[in-house]
Amino acid sequence: MKILSLNQIKDADQYCIDNEDISSIELMERAARKCYDWIINFFDKKLKKVILLAGRGKNGGDGLSLAKMLSEHGIIVTIYELNISNNISKEFIFTKKKIIKYGIELKYINDGDPYPSFKNEGDCIIDAIFGIGLNRPINNPYWISFFHFINEKKFKYVISIDVPSGLFIEEKKDILYKRIIKSTHTLTFQVPKLPFFFPDYEDYIGKWFLLDIGWKEEYTHHMSVKNFFIDKKSIHSIYKKRKKFTHKGNYGHGLLIGGKYGMMGSMVLSAKACLRIGIGKLSVYVPSCGYQIIQTLIPEVIVVTDPKKYFISKIPTQNLSSVNTIGIGMGIGKNPETSFALETFLKKNKKKSLVIDADGINILSDRVELLSYLPEETILTPHYREFSRLYGTWINDYQKLDKIKEISIRYTIYIVLKGAHTVISTPDGELYFNSTGNPGMSTAGSGDVLTGIITGLLSQGYSPKESCLLGVYIHGLSGDLASMEKTEESIIAGDIIDYIGKSYQKIRK
Known part of the structure; x- marks a missing residue:
């Protein structure tokens, strides 16, 4: 299995949209559905309340769509929209309108606000703040402190969508660990990300799981990469079955x-x-x-x-x-x-x-x-x-x-x-x-x-x-x-x- 760069991941998403006659919003909902299926299976009816932190980009859109699905399942979801970036995606805007219409509780955290206590809102927090879309370190002292605050709360379950927020999937000169959400579980889409294999990030990524969102394999098959993940499929193609008439x-x-x-x-x-x-x-x-x-x-x-x-x-x-x-x-x-x-x-x-x-x-x-x-x-x-x-x-x-x-x-x-x-x-x-x-x-x-x-x-x-x-x-x-x-x-x-x-x-x- 190929390990793709950030640009290659974006290209594969776009190819899926262009060649499958679906919109970016439909692809987002497909990703959210995969996360929903994993969460429902993992908790096996034991999950009652969830806190969801949503940024305003595509990852936030994934999170809002997931929140709606969880709510429809009977789970109480409290959403916190973080005013952490000026970039607002169309996917986020579309899904937010659905959330408001559906009646799920939506709260806001702005720069300088007192941090919420999260009291009685759940022992599971879902991180849908940035995903892979982060292209520069978080420098605002308020949000750096907020990430530290979340990590210090020591929630029993912290589930990040695609990658823990604050983590770059490609090398940066300064790796600022205190600006990364510490996840217990990371639900990543289609392909593993290179930092998942690094000891340096173990405490931030937790256990990670691959979710298939239906990329077209013929596109990624022709992508030129230098990093690969050894999975059962690749090993099965290597294995040589023994013939009957052989000897030592x-x-x-x-x-x-x-x-x-x-x-x-x-x-x-x-x-x-x-x-x-x-x-x-x-x-x-x-x-x-x-x-x-x-x-x-x-x-x-x-x-x-x-x-x-x-x-x-x-x-x-x-x-x-x-x-x-x-x-x-x-x-x-x-x-x-x-x-x-x-x-x-x-x-x-x-x-x-x-x-x-x-x-x-x-x-x-x-x-x-x-x-x-x-x-x-x-x-x-x-x-x-x-x-x-x-x-x-x-x-x-x-x-x-x-x-x-x-x-x-x-x-x-x-x-x-x-x-x-x-x-x-x-x-x-x-x-x-x-x-x-x-x-x-x-x-x-x-x-x-x-x-x-x-x-x-x-x-x-x-x-x-x-x-x-x-x-x-x-x-x-x-x-x-x-x-x-x-x-x-x-x-x-x-x-x-x-x-x-x-x-x-x-x-x-």
């Missing part, structure tokens, strides 16, 4: 390299995940102290050991002709001999597909010049701290994205930056944000599982891009399925592996 040779041979004394669990998790994702054959290369551990816990793999007992000192570069993909770095440590072994390996390996994780990335951070030795389309899978070691810190999430794109393009590699919405950066400057996963996956070993999954997919013949997209989606979906039975708090990395099979079942449907 059809699904690749992978090699995982890593582990040190006390950290062999990383290799166990990666190897198990690699097998569960469907690789045909898997070898592992570990220090000799890991031989019995691996052989006992994972009898399906071929175990090769390093001459050293407690750490890796040499990485094989010979006899790799049958190996399709190498995953390296899980629990490997940063012993000087290990670091030198990785450096030597990278300088000699020119062809084998690589997935590099954990201390493999940390070793690269100490020797950034080694990035130039990576084969094209190598995949790095850092978390935020590992990436900051590699390329320094960032001021905000926009700059973070610029940095991962810069590295991907410069070295022709993929970066899988792990997080709540894991983001994949491609060599051609595209960004893909994952839709699956939950906070319960913030547990030791979760990243090792992801590396095993991506290595296994790459070995099976998926392209590097497909392996990243399908890998992060299955990884997150497996965590989601695990959380449904075990709760987020109790998930461990091994649980994610256990649900890979069920994730495949979901993808096939």
Whole structure:
């Protein structure tokens, strides 16, 4: 799914109006109806009173239309019209006339007025002040203070229409958090907005939900974008169903390299995940102290050991002709001999597909010049701290994205930056944000599982891009399925592996 710019969203709205023989007001009412359906379903007859804050633009028109629908349903709605902008849309004027005629209580808040107490008017507030239409920061001290006042009231439910008011959907130099409504739920139209994927905005956006308002897909299909949302539809198109007359040779041979004394669990998790994702054959290369551990816990793999007992000192570069993909770095440590072994390996390996994780990335951070030795389309899978070691810190999430794109393009590699919405950066400057996963996956070993999954997919013949997209989606979906039975708090990395099979079942449907 494409993530559109502000102008592209406006163009898509207009295309819908021009080619569906509907007016902007009818499109507004369609959007309001989708919000109404979500709210009625969410509250399940428990909602009795609502406060609605309406600006005077199109978002305010959405809000007024929604207010009428809620009132017709028997919910008591108190509307506050905010005189916060001189721009008044025709949609707002049209719907306001309906509201007055219908008899819903309409109050006004002007610059300098005492703030309303909202006493007994409801514990749910609907924010329909600006939406995506805001093009400059709120500078009026009265309205800045009013937004702060709303946030301090700590309503149980704050539902924003399209985006929380005060939030820009495109980068601004100064991100003024105190001038944004803090939402518990955001009901956004048709496509996700880029800030929804940023940790910086988590407390303002809350949980967000996509509402389909019936855009014409043929128009957005031809739009050129660089940012995408990984959804089930896109993953289903990547997934390759197995043919009947196949054998293990059809699904690749992978090699995982890593582990040190006390950290062999990383290799166990990666190897198990690699097998569960469907690789045909898997070898592992570990220090000799890991031989019995691996052989006992994972009898399906071929175990090769390093001459050293407690750490890796040499990485094989010979006899790799049958190996399709190498995953390296899980629990490997940063012993000087290990670091030198990785450096030597990278300088000699020119062809084998690589997935590099954990201390493999940390070793690269100490020797950034080694990035130039990576084969094209190598995949790095850092978390935020590992990436900051590699390329320094960032001021905000926009700059973070610029940095991962810069590295991907410069070295022709993929970066899988792990997080709540894991983001994949491609060599051609595209960004893909994952839709699956939950906070319960913030547990030791979760990243090792992801590396095993991506290595296994790459070995099976998926392209590097497909392996990243399908890998992060299955990884997150497996965590989601695990959380449904075990709760987020109790998930461990091994649980994610256990649900890979069920994730495949979901993808096939």
